[in-house]
Amino acid sequence: MMDESLRELYQEVILDHSRHPRHFGPLEHATHDGQGHNPLCGDRVTVHLIVDGEDRIQRITFEGRGCAISQASASLMTDMLTGRTVGEAEELMNGFLHLVKGEDASDLAEDDLDRLQVMAGVSAFPMRVKCATLAWHTMKSALENGASQAEAAKTE
Template sequence: MPSEQDIYEEHVLDHYEDPYHRGPLESATHADEGKNPLCGDVVQVSLRLSDDGRIEEAWFEGEGCVISQASASMLIEKVEGKTLDEVKAFSADEMLELFGPKLTPNRQKCCLLSWRVLQSAIHAPVDAGDSEDDSDGPHFGGPSLSEES
């Protein structure tokens, strides 16, 4: 079993301290948010998809442990420019491999949170605001990840 020290390898800390595309994406066409109920980590993924189904831009926001936030940064960097088919084919095992250090099952959930949100976000177009009830901000389609068992 790896020590806590091993988990926080240099590249993990680099992504945590200087994340790739962390912040809002005003021109998002697709987005979703998820929470890890075990520890409270939260990640929102926002995407701008091209007409031909390619991720032109990807950003994330969130709060949580080093693992959840660093893995979100790594994933966002990896998927920019990919097609939707490539993103759909990117597996949970590949996400854990991308992260690097071996993780306990509970810590794997932290790492896979952004991957789960990304997989949901590609199916969740941002509501263009056509409805009159626009006071609550943007609305995202699809099931809530916090409702999963």
């Protein structure tokens, strides 16, 4: 059971990221874009990335609207993925998905787990898991779409 003061701190972090999202807005010259929508609650997110030739995420931003959980999760995600490789981003996403589903997330690095722990309480509310994971799934889709677009451009 989570300590009440810790729960309050986590709620404050979520509200801060929701009210003052990091990396929010369009991104000129994005190499990858993805759009996500949660029809159950109406949350919408667009993720923009610039991935360099070494598969490193140079910049990542998001746009959209939704509940505090979806916006905070997108903000936290963009904050954590800047500078990581695509492979590292996918590993982080998998660990995050385990965490918010209430599964074993011990595959996350300790500092990543510490930062993402604020979202762990979502696992108690299955309908909110989709809110928390929307931006992450959209980022993965953007990476997959961008990769296929880049391959198509090479073959033209």
